[in-house]
């Protein structure tokens with residue numbers, strides 16, 4: 137099989153359910169950033185493994201965070217945001 141070794145299968149789990157102390161909050165762009173692509177897109181649940189409940193919350197928090205300018209909408213904004221937060 138040509139595709140066999142391309143991905144290492146890993147058990148997916150919801151990071152927010154696994155670690156109750158991990159805040160799902162718009163004030164934590166450092167955490168939210170793990171769930172968006174470099175281009176600012178929210179990563180699908182089937183890829184991150186986040187459960188439906190948390191994904192729903194996550195989406196709202198990411199959008200909220202964008203509006204507070206803690207996260208970026210596109211790569212054009214990314215440079216500004218990164219300079220300030222990282």
Ligand SMILES: [Zn+2]
Nearest residue numbers: 150153187190
């Ligand atoms: Zn969850």
